[in-house]
Amino acid sequence: MNTIHSRREMLTTMSSGIGWLAFSSLAQQAVVKGGLAAKEPHFAPRAKRVIFLTMRGGPSHVDLFDYKPELIARNGKTASLGRDSSGAKLFGPVHPFAQFGKSGQWMTTLYPKLAKHADDLCIINSMHTDLPNHAQAFGQMHTGSFQFVRPSIGAWTLYGLGTENENLPGFITLNPPADNGGAQNYGSAFLPAICQGTKLGGSQLPELYSALLKKDVAPGPPMKNIVSASPRELQRAQIDLIRGLNERKLERDGFNPEIEGAIQSFELAFRMQSEVPDVLDLRSEPEHILKLYGIGQGKDQFARQCLLARRMAEAGVRFIEIASPGNWDHHNRLRELLATNCAATDQPIAALLTDLKARGMLKDTLVVWAGEFGRTPYAQSEDGRDHNHKGYSIWMAGGGVKGGLTYGATDETGYKATLNPMHIHDWHATMLHLLGLDHTKLTYNYGGRNFRLTNVSGEVAKGIIA
């Protein structure tokens, strides 16, 4: 446990005449102030950390993971799916499906490299959420609520488990989209501010501009205020001076946990300054790893993000979120754009799984691939699909889920979840469960109520746990 009370400081504190009682209260308060020290989960966890691959826009489940022979057979027939479809035509998958792995999981053929991991994937075909609007569904995917400002699942995780490495932020989100609720998707709402996600990579350069420069969307400083204007030794001198001043003050004032906390925060910040860039520096990776992810080959931003995710996971970051390079909101040109998005994500994601596995980390790292909803089995504007929140697919791998499993199902055309439906709350409950947290006990009292990620519902899907 890397708390702020190293032995040396404990000795200093005690030697300056402050008794044990003060120290114990101090230790207690420092935990509240810092709030990030690793905590015991409710029960033995299967996953220690999460890598969340966000596929924003609503990937088409009926084209990717939810194989529906009936939909192929009835291609072009009028859909009769209640009010919603209003006479639209059913639309079969735009690219072929095939079975992969020993488990024979059905998947699109657009994901050839990922398909090699079919036996690691737990595909959930019965997801459903409350609304078919991007902003609300995206918010609900992250916070459980589409309507109110609530803490993100990453913030809850950090609140529940703390971090394994205090020199790094415990919840990192890489280049998150600024729309669809923006910062609220990685915010801490009423939880302590320390639980909020730290955004790495800014939005300083719009996508178009960065494509032109052939650089990342965010070539600037990776994290806010992480780059020092002064050379390291000079800043060290500054921090020593601050420390000296603060210790003098502490001597004058006697007991003061807050001031001790402030002294420590500068040291932590100083270490963070070197550790964050270290984690972000891919130059130390061997050639074969870079190649595995496809780094250095064309537009490789997502590949680098996937590798960064692994490096962060290794360094002890608890919750890492990365966003897909493209948007999956395919109202038209589905055939073409789906292939583009799959091509852009296939190798890096497959590499991430391979890499984690090779390091023995997949077993306790939960990798999640999810968008905010799916798409309709019927067509929109000839070559596209509309939003569908009543049934869609995600997959998870590692971290204690059963590989090679297809869980739940939608109706015959892929419109609505029918078998083992999994609502966002159920999914969140399951993820927390894998992390060793009981979603009904992970609560925070605010405004007179004990709030939880899953509000008043959520059931752990035991069937997917290995």
Add this chain to the structure above:
Amino acid sequence: MLCRIVQISALFISTSLLAAEHWSFQPLKAGKGNSIDEFIQRGLAEKGMKSSPRADAHTLIRRATFDLTGLPPSDESDSSDMSDKHFAHLVDSLLASPHYGEQWARHWLDVARYSDTKGYVYAREEKQWVHATPYRDWVVRALNEDMPYDRFLLLQIAGDQIVPPNSPDLAAMGFLTLGRRFLGVTHDIIDDRIDVVTRGTLGLTVACARCHDHKFDPIPTRDYYALYGVFQSSAEAVVPCAVVRNEELSALVKKNRELMTKRRGEQMARTRARSADYIAAQKDLEKYPEEVFGQLLDDKDLNPFIVHRFTAWLEKHPGNELTEDTLKQLGSPAFVPDEHIANIEMYFPTGVTTELWKSQADVDRFIIKKSAAPAHATVLVDRPLPSMPRVFIRGNPLTKGDEVPRQFLSAFGKQTPFTKGSGRLELAQAITDPRNPLTARVMVNRLWQHHFGRGLVSTPSDFGKQGGAPSHPELLDWLAQRFIDSGWSIKAMHRLIMSSKTYQQSSQSSDLSDPDNRLLSRMNPHRLSFEEARDAWISAAGRLNRLVGGRPEALFASSNTRRTLYALVDRENVPAVMRTFDFANPDLSIPQRTETTVPQQALFGMNHPFVVQQAKSLLNRPEVKSADASTRIHRIYARLFQRAPMSDELNFSLGFVHEDQAPIIATADHSKSWQYGYGEWDESTGKVKHFKPLPHFTGIAWQGDEAWPNEKLGWAQLTASGGHPGNDRKHAVVRRWVAGTDGSYTINSTLIHEPQVGDGIRAFVSHSRLGKLRSATVLGVDAVMNLDTIAFKAGDTLDFIVDIGSGLNSDQFLWSPKITSSLTAVTGAGGDTPNDTWEAEKDFSAQPKSQLTAWEQLVQVLMLSNEFMFVD
């Protein structure tokens, strides 16, 4: 065993009955004691403890000044005499300062979940509130005037019913109307209002009773819906709260009104024409979900909202027929009330709703942007036909339970239904009734909390059973009674608290038998809030603009030297640094900020340009700049700490500034040969007019301000390899190279404009004496811009200029020239000097990242030290 039985049987008794016994619902008790100190001393004595001695004068001045104004004391503050009389005088003068209201308004704005913007709304609507600024300024004014707290609340809840039209006090109602929009879902908007009123004024978590009776407090679901009815019977209206008239605005408002009248008329006619269909639809209700999120309706669809209005009417009037005449009446299901679009957007087809919001947005934008526009308030006004609320079973509006009259909470005794309109005024009067013990207790506790860092009740917005018990119940009641007796004077409470020995005691203590200091044997030191810290930094730099009130400004706009209270609060996008420093979440009523100490705060202090900028400004003050080292340190200490440095402090400060600084890596410093600026291309002279440097360097780009694009210079930006022209032809970006020595030089460069959209860019190469050398207009292509052996005299400049085509669209470009001196032209160099080369991209990256001087480093350190950041 007996115990268990009692416990189990208790479960069968209504929790409400038991909970009404809870201390906070009891009338105020007259306890034994006549002063704060008496109560506190008694608590300490019981534990054999003593209070701490009085703090020194310097500490007291700093404490009082920050507490009351949120600003540091001036460096001239006289601390020689701090007798009780002098201290009382200081408190009086601080209370009289206009900055007092600013500081305490911020505390109230946390409770009022204040934001300048609405949160997530559809694009058709203006994002920013028209009434946020007037509300914030009203709170400041009310506190400065020491408005009695009961009136302060009355105005915020029912101002529309007690002051005349155009009264500035109407702005008070922003308290109710500044919440999130929840995409227009009435139930959630009302829930937010119930929450802010009940937690904010009564310390009761009534919103917990939305779905079930409150689990711990005597608040049944019926009470929640009694209040729900009050707000359901009130409609939002945007009204002027000033007497100024503006013709242009009147015209816009008139146009908006006319459109609304027309569209309402059409909608009513449409519904009447299809009343038979609406009645038929009653058989098929599940087809018309009441929650109409994101449903697109055209004018041929039956509107689900109206379908349900028919349902409600038919239930209420069994046997009655909906005749053409009935349908025209107020309250008929076909009637569209004459209200602001925010209240009635569900009545219309989607296209019409969008049109009406856009028209409203024109009005809103005028009010927000034009300084000539009178201030506006968003008030609630009673609807002509108040509605009788029904309990939503388990909070679900689709399962309606019993009707409940609009009335006050049952925990306060016998309920009598409200009779006047919505009952909002009666609600406000019930809250401010001096016999209601909660309102005064909650407020004095808030005041106490902001003076001592923690309330006597540690859960300031929850006085229910789940909340904390008061540490000094008798003192709390005594203060509450004093508060009411003083005529609800908040300033009287400050005087009372601050004149106590308890408040004036030192925060230093070695007695650790009460580490949490619940008994107040010493003062609690506290870290400056984000607002206090930023204000203190700017103030130390001597740059604080003390103007009170007015429109919000972006937090880090470099021109923004106003108090942090006036920084734009966009609830969709709260600046990360504010979140890092525990700023109150503007979506939720926050009675107490969490206080964390995290490395991100230190990173901000060390590495964000803001603090450095203040350090530099302080050092640039004439009296600091001109002084010798030792005097300078004295003056710096005076500005930062309002005291002289002690001799050892003086010594180590001198040592720090005199230590040798590691020189900056000075590779043949070609970066100095480049300048980055903007100006206007003048075709007639072939040169740039009005060249000015781009003012802000981010470390990777030169631009107008920290944000990009920004208000100052729009999109204008130069990076190592390219850039973006400014928004118009007056703002071409100019990469300027300055020749260091006479000679002739060769220039190699390729201009790349990649986007195939827009109308391209114009580029020029211009010599300070020779004028235009090359030019190109490019769209989606490359242009080679090479120049061979051009003669330069030392000091001549070569400008690489880019401006927009005819319009601003996809104008980013790549252009990083390389300049090589031609050997033959180098005079007196012996002929064997290697070619000297300036590469725009490489030299750009070699720019020093604003290296600080030792003095700047020292001041930055002092600005981040705990003596600066804490109030003892």
